[in-house]
Amino acid sequence: MILMIQQKYILERPLRLMDDIWDAIIIGGGPAGSTVARYAAKGGAKILVIDRRKEIGNPLQCGELVPTNEELRRLCPDVPNINELFQTPKEAISRRTNEMNLVTPSGKRLVYPFKGQILYRPIHDQKLVEVAKKNGAQYLTESRVNDISENTVFLKNGDKLNAKIIVGCGGPHDPLRKKFWTENSLNIAVNFVIMEGDFENIVELYFGSTAPGGYAWMIPKKGGANIGIGIQTRFSKGKSLNTMAQDFFQRFKGKITYKGGGVLPMSGSIRNFTKGNYMLVGDSAGMVLPSNGAGITTAMIGGRIAGQVIAEHIESKVALSEYQKRWNLQMGKVMKYSKRGMAWGGMMFRSPDSLINASFNRLTKPIIWRAITCKPMFGLF
Numbered sequence: 406m407i408l409m410i411q412q413k414y415i416l417e418r419p420l421r422l423m424d425d426i427w428d429a430i431i432i433g434g435g436p437a438g439s440t441v442a443r444y445a446a447k448g449g450a451k452i453l454v455i456d457r458r459k460e461i462g463n464p465l466q467c468g469e470l471v472p473t474n475e476e477l478r479r480l481c482p483d484v485p486n487i488n489e490l491f492q493t494p495k496e497a498i499s500r501r502t503n504e505m506n507l508v509t510p511s512g513k514r515l516v517y518p519f520k521g522q523i524l525y526r527p528i529h530d531q532k533l534v535e536v537a538k539k540n541g542a543q544y545l546t547e548s549r550v551n552d553i554s555e556n557t558v559f560l561k562n563g564d565k566l567n568a569k570i571i572v573g574c575g576g577p578h579d580p581l582r583k584k585f586w587t588e589n590s591l592n593i594a595v596n597f598v599i600m601e602g603d604f605e606n607i608v609e610l611y612f613g614s615t616a617p618g619g620y621a622w623m624i625p626k627k628g629g630a631n632i633g634i635g636i637q638t639r640f641s642k643g644k645s646l647n648t649m650a651q652d653f654f655q656r657f658k659g660k661i662t663y664k665g666g667g668v669l670p671m672s673g674s675i676r677n678f679t680k681g682n683y684m685l686v687g688d689s690a691g692m693v694l695p696s697n698g699a700g701i702t703t704a705m706i707g708g709r710i711a712g713q714v715i716a717e718h719i720e721s722k723v724a725l726s727e728y729q730k731r732w733n734l735q736m737g738k739v740m741k742y743s744k745r746g747m748a749w750g751g752m753m754f755r756s757p758d759s760l761i762n763a764s765f766n767r768l769t770k771p772i773i774w775r776a777i778t779c780k781p782m783f784g785l786f
Protein backbone atom coordinates (compact mmCIF):
# COMPACT_ATOMS: atom_id res chain seq x y z
CA MET A 406 0.00 0.00 0.00
CA ILE A 407 2.77 2.43 1.03
CA LEU A 408 4.66 1.46 -2.13
CA MET A 409 1.61 2.25 -4.27
CA ILE A 410 1.22 5.67 -2.64
CA GLN A 411 4.92 6.38 -3.14
CA GLN A 412 4.76 5.35 -6.82
CA LYS A 413 1.64 7.46 -7.35
CA TYR A 414 3.40 10.46 -5.76
CA ILE A 415 6.47 10.02 -7.95
CA LEU A 416 4.29 9.76 -11.07
CA GLU A 417 2.11 12.73 -10.14
CA ARG A 418 4.81 15.08 -8.86
CA PRO A 419 6.11 16.32 -12.22
CA LEU A 420 2.55 16.77 -13.44
CA ARG A 421 1.71 18.90 -10.43
CA LEU A 422 4.77 21.06 -11.07
CA MET A 423 3.60 21.59 -14.63
CA ASP A 424 -0.10 22.10 -13.93
CA ASP A 425 0.48 24.70 -11.22
CA ILE A 426 0.82 28.38 -11.91
CA TRP A 427 3.69 29.45 -9.70
CA ASP A 428 3.90 32.93 -8.21
CA ALA A 429 7.53 32.89 -9.30
CA ILE A 430 9.85 30.50 -11.09
CA ILE A 431 13.50 31.12 -10.34
CA ILE A 432 16.07 29.96 -12.89
CA GLY A 433 19.17 28.86 -10.94
CA GLY A 434 19.49 27.92 -7.27
CA GLY A 435 22.90 29.47 -6.48
CA PRO A 436 23.33 32.15 -3.80
CA ALA A 437 21.07 34.58 -5.71
CA GLY A 438 18.31 32.10 -6.59
CA SER A 439 18.14 30.35 -3.22
CA THR A 440 18.07 33.67 -1.38
CA VAL A 441 15.27 35.03 -3.59
CA ALA A 442 13.43 31.75 -2.95
CA ARG A 443 14.00 31.94 0.82
CA TYR A 444 12.51 35.41 1.22
CA ALA A 445 9.74 35.16 -1.38
CA ALA A 446 8.53 31.85 0.10
CA LYS A 447 8.84 33.22 3.63
CA GLY A 448 6.52 36.07 2.56
CA GLY A 449 3.92 33.55 1.37
CA ALA A 450 4.68 33.30 -2.38
CA LYS A 451 4.54 29.96 -4.18
CA ILE A 452 8.07 29.45 -5.46
CA LEU A 453 9.77 26.93 -7.75
CA VAL A 454 13.54 26.98 -8.28
CA ILE A 455 14.84 25.17 -11.38
CA ASP A 456 18.52 24.24 -11.66
CA ARG A 457 20.39 22.24 -14.29
CA ARG A 458 22.74 20.76 -11.72
CA LYS A 459 22.12 17.54 -9.80
CA GLU A 460 23.63 19.02 -6.64
CA ILE A 461 23.55 22.80 -6.49
CA GLY A 462 27.03 24.22 -5.75
CA ASN A 463 28.78 21.25 -7.35
CA PRO A 464 31.19 21.32 -9.18
CA LEU A 465 33.06 24.09 -7.37
CA GLN A 466 33.59 27.29 -9.40
CA CYS A 467 34.84 29.78 -6.85
CA GLY A 468 37.74 31.31 -4.90
CA GLU A 469 35.52 30.77 -1.80
CA LEU A 470 36.43 33.99 0.01
CA VAL A 471 33.75 36.12 1.67
CA PRO A 472 34.03 38.86 4.29
CA THR A 473 32.88 38.06 7.81
CA ASN A 474 29.62 39.71 8.87
CA GLU A 475 31.63 42.22 10.89
CA GLU A 476 33.72 43.15 7.84
CA LEU A 477 30.65 43.24 5.63
CA ARG A 478 28.99 45.82 7.90
CA ARG A 479 31.99 48.07 7.23
CA LEU A 480 32.04 47.36 3.50
CA CYS A 481 28.28 47.75 2.95
CA PRO A 482 27.10 50.14 5.68
CA ASP A 483 23.65 50.74 4.14
CA VAL A 484 22.67 47.06 4.13
CA PRO A 485 20.42 46.37 7.14
CA ASN A 486 20.27 43.20 9.29
CA ILE A 487 23.47 41.57 8.03
CA ASN A 488 23.30 38.83 10.69
CA GLU A 489 19.77 37.91 9.68
CA LEU A 490 20.79 37.45 6.03
CA PHE A 491 24.19 35.77 6.47
CA GLN A 492 23.99 32.81 8.82
CA THR A 493 26.88 30.78 7.40
CA PRO A 494 26.97 27.50 9.33
CA LYS A 495 30.30 26.31 10.81
CA GLU A 496 30.50 23.29 8.54
CA ALA A 497 30.53 25.59 5.48
CA ILE A 498 33.62 27.45 6.74
CA SER A 499 37.09 26.07 6.03
CA ARG A 500 39.19 28.79 7.64
CA ARG A 501 39.11 32.38 8.89
CA THR A 502 41.74 35.00 8.07
CA ASN A 503 42.64 38.47 9.38
CA GLU A 504 45.01 39.71 6.69
CA MET A 505 45.09 40.50 3.00
CA ASN A 506 48.24 41.36 1.01
CA LEU A 507 48.31 43.06 -2.37
CA VAL A 508 51.39 41.85 -4.25
CA THR A 509 53.12 43.71 -7.12
CA PRO A 510 55.03 41.99 -9.95
CA SER A 511 58.33 42.69 -8.12
CA GLY A 512 56.97 40.94 -5.01
CA LYS A 513 56.41 44.11 -2.98
CA ARG A 514 53.51 43.72 -0.55
CA LEU A 515 50.91 46.12 0.79
CA VAL A 516 49.55 44.59 4.00
CA TYR A 517 45.97 45.23 5.17
CA PRO A 518 43.80 43.95 7.99
CA PHE A 519 40.84 42.05 6.51
CA LYS A 520 38.44 39.75 8.32
CA GLY A 521 37.46 37.06 5.87
CA GLN A 522 36.11 33.53 5.91
CA ILE A 523 37.03 30.91 3.38
CA LEU A 524 34.13 28.66 2.54
CA TYR A 525 33.51 25.13 1.48
CA ARG A 526 31.41 26.62 -1.28
CA PRO A 527 29.42 23.49 -2.27
CA ILE A 528 28.34 23.04 1.37
CA HIS A 529 27.56 26.77 1.62
CA ASP A 530 25.26 26.65 -1.42
CA GLN A 531 23.57 23.44 -0.26
CA LYS A 532 22.79 25.08 3.09
CA LEU A 533 21.15 28.00 1.27
CA VAL A 534 18.97 25.48 -0.60
CA GLU A 535 17.97 23.88 2.74
CA VAL A 536 16.97 27.25 4.20
CA ALA A 537 14.88 28.12 1.13
CA LYS A 538 13.15 24.73 1.28
CA LYS A 539 12.44 25.18 5.00
CA ASN A 540 10.67 28.40 4.11
CA GLY A 541 8.49 26.55 1.60
CA ALA A 542 10.29 26.88 -1.75
CA GLN A 543 10.31 23.84 -4.06
CA TYR A 544 13.25 22.73 -6.22
CA LEU A 545 13.47 20.96 -9.55
CA THR A 546 17.09 19.92 -10.19
CA GLU A 547 18.82 18.32 -13.20
CA SER A 548 16.53 20.47 -15.35
CA ARG A 549 17.95 22.98 -17.79
CA VAL A 550 15.88 26.00 -18.81
CA ASN A 551 16.22 26.36 -22.58
CA ASP A 552 13.81 29.17 -23.29
CA ILE A 553 11.34 31.62 -21.81
CA SER A 554 8.33 33.13 -23.52
CA GLU A 555 5.76 35.37 -21.80
CA ASN A 556 4.84 33.50 -18.60
CA THR A 557 6.22 30.13 -19.66
CA VAL A 558 9.56 28.51 -18.95
CA PHE A 559 10.62 25.76 -21.39
CA LEU A 560 12.85 22.96 -20.15
CA LYS A 561 15.33 20.96 -22.22
CA ASN A 562 13.25 17.82 -21.69
CA GLY A 563 10.23 19.48 -23.35
CA ASP A 564 8.31 20.33 -20.17
CA LYS A 565 6.66 23.75 -19.87
CA LEU A 566 6.06 25.54 -16.57
CA ASN A 567 4.06 28.69 -15.91
CA ALA A 568 4.58 31.53 -13.46
CA LYS A 569 3.37 35.06 -12.77
CA ILE A 570 6.98 36.20 -12.33
CA ILE A 571 10.17 34.73 -13.83
CA VAL A 572 13.51 35.44 -12.15
CA GLY A 573 16.85 34.93 -13.89
CA CYS A 574 19.45 33.77 -11.36
CA GLY A 575 21.37 31.58 -13.81
CA GLY A 576 24.72 33.36 -13.44
CA PRO A 577 26.70 35.05 -16.24
CA HIS A 578 24.99 32.99 -18.98
CA ASP A 579 21.46 33.27 -17.63
CA PRO A 580 18.89 32.43 -20.37
CA LEU A 581 16.44 35.19 -19.34
CA ARG A 582 19.19 37.85 -19.50
CA LYS A 583 20.43 36.48 -22.84
CA LYS A 584 17.02 36.61 -24.48
CA PHE A 585 15.49 39.81 -23.11
CA TRP A 586 18.37 42.15 -22.22
CA THR A 587 20.65 43.72 -24.83
CA GLU A 588 23.24 45.22 -22.45
CA ASN A 589 26.65 43.55 -22.61
CA SER A 590 28.87 42.82 -19.61
CA LEU A 591 32.61 42.32 -19.55
CA ASN A 592 33.06 38.66 -18.61
CA ILE A 593 36.55 37.71 -17.40
CA ALA A 594 37.59 34.07 -17.80
CA VAL A 595 39.05 32.53 -14.65
CA ASN A 596 41.07 29.37 -13.90
CA PHE A 597 41.74 28.03 -10.42
CA VAL A 598 42.99 24.99 -8.54
CA ILE A 599 42.70 23.57 -5.07
CA MET A 600 46.20 22.76 -3.84
CA GLU A 601 47.04 20.66 -0.80
CA GLY A 602 49.91 21.99 1.29
CA ASP A 603 50.97 24.48 3.97
CA PHE A 604 49.94 28.02 3.28
CA GLU A 605 50.28 31.02 5.53
CA ASN A 606 46.94 32.33 6.75
CA ILE A 607 47.02 35.44 4.55
CA VAL A 608 44.91 36.16 1.48
CA GLU A 609 47.16 37.29 -1.38
CA LEU A 610 46.05 39.22 -4.46
CA TYR A 611 48.52 39.63 -7.34
CA PHE A 612 48.43 42.34 -9.99
CA GLY A 613 50.30 43.50 -13.10
CA SER A 614 51.77 41.16 -15.71
CA THR A 615 51.01 38.19 -13.40
CA ALA A 616 47.35 38.63 -14.45
CA PRO A 617 47.01 41.24 -17.25
CA GLY A 618 43.72 43.18 -17.03
CA GLY A 619 42.64 41.14 -13.98
CA TYR A 620 44.19 39.66 -10.88
CA ALA A 621 45.37 36.41 -9.36
CA TRP A 622 44.81 35.04 -5.87
CA MET A 623 46.02 32.64 -3.22
CA ILE A 624 43.32 32.07 -0.64
CA PRO A 625 44.44 29.79 2.21
CA LYS A 626 42.12 26.94 3.20
CA LYS A 627 42.33 24.29 5.86
CA GLY A 628 45.18 22.04 4.67
CA GLY A 629 45.71 23.88 1.41
CA ALA A 630 44.70 26.83 -0.72
CA ASN A 631 42.41 27.97 -3.48
CA ILE A 632 44.70 29.50 -6.13
CA GLY A 633 43.34 31.24 -9.20
CA ILE A 634 43.81 33.79 -11.94
CA GLY A 635 41.53 35.89 -14.14
CA ILE A 636 42.86 37.82 -17.14
CA GLN A 637 41.71 39.75 -20.20
CA THR A 638 43.47 38.08 -23.12
CA ARG A 639 43.53 41.35 -25.10
CA PHE A 640 46.17 42.54 -22.63
CA SER A 641 48.15 39.29 -22.30
CA LYS A 642 50.38 39.68 -25.39
CA GLY A 643 49.22 36.46 -27.01
CA LYS A 644 49.50 34.31 -23.87
CA SER A 645 46.44 32.18 -23.16
CA LEU A 646 44.72 32.00 -19.79
CA ASN A 647 45.85 28.36 -19.48
CA THR A 648 49.50 29.26 -19.99
CA MET A 649 49.35 32.15 -17.54
CA ALA A 650 47.52 29.97 -15.03
CA GLN A 651 50.18 27.22 -15.29
CA ASP A 652 52.93 29.81 -14.70
CA PHE A 653 51.10 31.19 -11.69
CA PHE A 654 50.23 27.83 -10.09
CA GLN A 655 53.90 26.76 -10.36
CA ARG A 656 54.89 29.49 -7.93
CA PHE A 657 53.28 27.49 -5.11
CA LYS A 658 54.38 24.21 -3.55
CA GLY A 659 51.70 21.58 -3.11
CA LYS A 660 49.62 18.90 -4.77
CA ILE A 661 46.83 19.99 -7.09
CA THR A 662 43.70 18.06 -6.17
CA TYR A 663 41.09 19.95 -8.18
CA LYS A 664 40.99 22.13 -11.31
CA GLY A 665 38.16 24.49 -12.14
CA GLY A 666 37.23 27.54 -14.12
CA GLY A 667 34.43 29.95 -14.85
CA VAL A 668 33.52 33.44 -15.77
CA LEU A 669 33.30 36.61 -13.67
CA PRO A 670 31.12 39.48 -14.89
CA MET A 671 33.23 42.55 -14.15
CA SER A 672 31.37 45.60 -15.42
CA GLY A 673 29.15 46.05 -12.41
CA SER A 674 25.38 46.11 -12.13
CA ILE A 675 23.34 46.50 -15.31
CA ARG A 676 20.96 49.45 -15.88
CA ASN A 677 17.60 47.67 -15.39
CA PHE A 678 17.04 44.68 -13.12
CA THR A 679 13.37 44.25 -14.12
CA LYS A 680 11.41 44.14 -17.36
CA GLY A 681 7.67 43.64 -16.93
CA ASN A 682 7.29 40.44 -14.92
CA TYR A 683 10.94 39.42 -15.46
CA MET A 684 13.69 40.05 -12.89
CA LEU A 685 17.45 39.41 -12.80
CA VAL A 686 19.43 38.82 -9.59
CA GLY A 687 23.10 38.03 -8.85
CA ASP A 688 25.66 37.54 -11.63
CA SER A 689 22.93 37.77 -14.28
CA ALA A 690 22.34 41.38 -13.13
CA GLY A 691 26.09 42.11 -12.89
CA MET A 692 26.08 42.30 -9.09
CA VAL A 693 29.73 41.23 -8.74
CA LEU A 694 31.74 44.13 -7.31
CA PRO A 695 34.20 44.81 -10.15
CA SER A 696 36.98 46.21 -7.95
CA ASN A 697 37.35 42.97 -5.96
CA GLY A 698 35.37 40.20 -7.69
CA ALA A 699 33.03 39.59 -4.73
CA GLY A 700 29.74 38.16 -5.95
CA ILE A 701 28.43 35.73 -3.33
CA THR A 702 27.43 38.28 -0.69
CA THR A 703 26.14 40.80 -3.25
CA ALA A 704 24.00 38.09 -4.91
CA MET A 705 22.48 37.36 -1.49
CA ILE A 706 21.90 41.04 -0.70
CA GLY A 707 20.12 41.42 -4.05
CA GLY A 708 18.34 38.10 -3.47
CA ARG A 709 16.85 39.20 -0.16
CA ILE A 710 15.50 42.44 -1.65
CA ALA A 711 14.09 40.70 -4.75
CA GLY A 712 12.47 37.94 -2.66
CA GLN A 713 10.82 40.42 -0.33
CA VAL A 714 9.51 42.51 -3.24
CA ILE A 715 8.11 39.40 -4.98
CA ALA A 716 6.19 38.47 -1.82
CA GLU A 717 4.86 42.03 -1.47
CA HIS A 718 3.91 42.08 -5.16
CA ILE A 719 1.89 38.87 -4.79
CA GLU A 720 0.34 39.98 -1.48
CA SER A 721 -0.42 43.64 -2.23
CA LYS A 722 0.65 44.53 -5.79
CA VAL A 723 3.86 46.36 -4.84
CA ALA A 724 5.62 47.17 -8.15
CA LEU A 725 8.51 44.83 -9.03
CA SER A 726 10.59 47.91 -9.90
CA GLU A 727 10.71 48.57 -6.12
CA TYR A 728 13.46 45.91 -6.09
CA GLN A 729 15.93 48.10 -7.96
CA LYS A 730 15.03 51.18 -5.86
CA ARG A 731 15.79 49.30 -2.65
CA TRP A 732 19.00 47.84 -4.14
CA ASN A 733 20.15 51.37 -4.99
CA LEU A 734 19.48 52.51 -1.43
CA GLN A 735 21.43 49.59 0.05
CA MET A 736 24.18 49.04 -2.53
CA GLY A 737 24.08 52.02 -4.92
CA LYS A 738 27.06 53.84 -3.41
CA VAL A 739 29.15 50.69 -2.98
CA MET A 740 28.56 49.69 -6.60
CA LYS A 741 29.29 53.22 -7.85
CA TYR A 742 32.62 53.38 -6.02
CA SER A 743 33.48 49.82 -7.04
CA LYS A 744 32.93 50.65 -10.72
CA ARG A 745 35.05 53.77 -10.27
CA GLY A 746 37.77 51.76 -8.52
CA MET A 747 37.75 49.22 -11.34
CA ALA A 748 38.00 51.96 -14.00
CA TRP A 749 41.02 53.41 -12.20
CA GLY A 750 42.52 50.01 -11.40
CA GLY A 751 41.88 48.78 -14.95
CA MET A 752 44.01 51.62 -16.28
CA MET A 753 46.64 51.10 -13.64
CA PHE A 754 46.86 47.30 -13.94
CA ARG A 755 47.43 47.54 -17.68
CA SER A 756 50.42 49.78 -17.08
CA PRO A 757 54.01 48.49 -17.29
CA ASP A 758 55.11 46.51 -14.23
CA SER A 759 57.70 49.16 -13.36
CA LEU A 760 54.91 51.71 -12.90
CA ILE A 761 52.83 49.32 -10.78
CA ASN A 762 55.84 48.47 -8.62
CA ALA A 763 56.54 52.17 -8.09
CA SER A 764 52.96 53.24 -7.50
CA PHE A 765 52.30 50.66 -4.76
CA ASN A 766 53.85 52.61 -1.88
CA ARG A 767 53.19 54.04 1.58
CA LEU A 768 51.48 57.12 0.21
CA THR A 769 49.13 55.31 -2.19
CA LYS A 770 48.43 52.41 0.20
CA PRO A 771 45.21 53.84 1.71
CA ILE A 772 43.95 55.04 -1.67
CA ILE A 773 44.43 51.60 -3.26
CA TRP A 774 42.59 49.95 -0.36
CA ARG A 775 39.69 52.39 -0.63
CA ALA A 776 39.38 51.59 -4.35
CA ILE A 777 39.36 47.84 -3.72
CA THR A 778 36.89 48.05 -0.83
CA CYS A 779 34.48 50.27 -2.81
CA LYS A 780 34.93 53.52 -0.91
CA PRO A 781 35.42 56.99 -2.44
CA MET A 782 39.13 56.89 -3.26
CA PHE A 783 40.02 60.25 -1.80
CA GLY A 784 37.49 60.12 1.02
CA LEU A 785 35.32 62.85 -0.46
CA PHE A 786 33.19 61.81 -3.43
Ligand SMILES: Cc1cc2nc3c(=O)[nH]c(=O)nc-3n(C[C@H](O)[C@H](O)[C@H](O)COP(=O)(O)OP(=O)(O)OC[C@H]3O[C@@H](n4cnc5c(N)ncnc54)[C@H](O)[C@@H]3O)c2cc1C
Nearest residue numbers: 433435436437457467468469470550576667687688700701
Ligand atom coordinates in the same frame (compact mmCIF):
# COMPACT_ATOMS: atom_id res chain seq x y z
C1 LIG B 1 36.40 31.01 -10.55
C2 LIG B 1 35.55 31.96 -9.77
C3 LIG B 1 35.98 32.39 -8.53
C4 LIG B 1 35.15 33.22 -7.77
N1 LIG B 1 35.55 33.57 -6.50
C5 LIG B 1 34.73 34.28 -5.71
C6 LIG B 1 35.08 34.55 -4.37
O1 LIG B 1 36.15 34.15 -3.88
N2 LIG B 1 34.22 35.28 -3.62
C7 LIG B 1 33.04 35.75 -4.11
O2 LIG B 1 32.28 36.42 -3.39
N3 LIG B 1 32.67 35.50 -5.39
C8 LIG B 1 33.48 34.77 -6.19
N4 LIG B 1 33.10 34.48 -7.48
C9 LIG B 1 31.81 34.99 -7.96
C10 LIG B 1 30.66 34.18 -7.40
O3 LIG B 1 30.89 32.80 -7.58
C11 LIG B 1 29.36 34.58 -8.08
O4 LIG B 1 29.26 35.98 -8.07
C12 LIG B 1 28.14 33.96 -7.39
O5 LIG B 1 28.17 32.57 -7.50
C13 LIG B 1 26.85 34.52 -7.99
O6 LIG B 1 25.76 33.77 -7.57
P1 LIG B 1 24.53 33.50 -8.57
O7 LIG B 1 23.53 32.77 -7.77
O8 LIG B 1 24.17 34.76 -9.25
O9 LIG B 1 25.13 32.57 -9.72
P2 LIG B 1 25.71 31.08 -9.65
O10 LIG B 1 26.33 30.80 -8.34
O11 LIG B 1 26.54 30.93 -10.88
O12 LIG B 1 24.43 30.15 -9.75
C14 LIG B 1 23.74 30.02 -10.98
C15 LIG B 1 22.95 28.73 -10.94
O13 LIG B 1 22.10 28.72 -12.09
C16 LIG B 1 22.13 27.43 -12.67
N5 LIG B 1 21.83 27.60 -14.10
C17 LIG B 1 22.51 28.33 -15.01
N6 LIG B 1 21.91 28.28 -16.20
C18 LIG B 1 20.82 27.50 -16.05
C19 LIG B 1 19.78 27.06 -16.94
N7 LIG B 1 19.76 27.41 -18.23
N8 LIG B 1 18.83 26.25 -16.45
C20 LIG B 1 18.83 25.87 -15.14
N9 LIG B 1 19.78 26.25 -14.26
C21 LIG B 1 20.75 27.06 -14.71
C22 LIG B 1 23.53 26.91 -12.39
O14 LIG B 1 23.58 25.49 -12.40
C23 LIG B 1 23.82 27.48 -11.01
O15 LIG B 1 23.47 26.60 -9.96
C24 LIG B 1 33.91 33.67 -8.27
C25 LIG B 1 33.50 33.26 -9.54
C26 LIG B 1 34.30 32.42 -10.29
C27 LIG B 1 33.82 31.95 -11.64
